[in-house]
Amino acid sequence: QKEVEQNSGPLSVPEGAIASLNCTYSDRGSQSFFWYRQYSGKSPELIMSIYSNGDKEDGRFTAQLNKASQYVSLLIRDSQPSDSATYLCAVKAGGSYIPTFGRGTSLIVHP
């Protein structure tokens, strides 16, 4: 069974710091990796997609993928209180149409 693991948190960081969110997955055949942000009471919103090893940057967000070690990370630079949310990692294997979601990590950015 494909598994995606995330630390539930909460991860608490001060405003302006770098928040590091991690996700590990069990299926070595995974090819697509997604990070979603979900505010309380709202639906998940896509932040980043990453498909190949290395880093992908988009504004204050950087996704890091290491297929050999089977983990994907999300770094948030200059964290703001508005970044406080639950971050969901989703992983899709090559032969699957549906991504598997982790349970999410709660991030709290305090002023």
Place this chain on the structure above:
Amino acid sequence: KAGVTQTPRYLIKTRGQQVTLSCSPISGHRSVSWYQQTPGQGLQFLFEYFSETQRNKGNFPGRFSGRQFSNSRSEMNVSTLELGDSALYLCASRLDGGANQPQHFGDGTRLSIL
């Protein structure tokens, strides 16, 4: 470009009733997936439709069913509602079901069972 639209946003039902939820995907998107989200279980996959065919199904009882129309709009039905069905039901669409594009979620329907 309009996002994924789900109706209704909120719904209150009693045990034993049935309910139908609707989802209109992003224009041009052909894959529609449904998820149930509860605080205790996280995001649970219900089923996926592509070109009016159910292509994948999660581990939910037969009380949960769905369909997709020729315009890619989808409906989900839950019969004989139970208290445990109280949840946020999310619909997600994707451009091409076979490729690696990400899913985009609607705002969800919050279903409460009394």
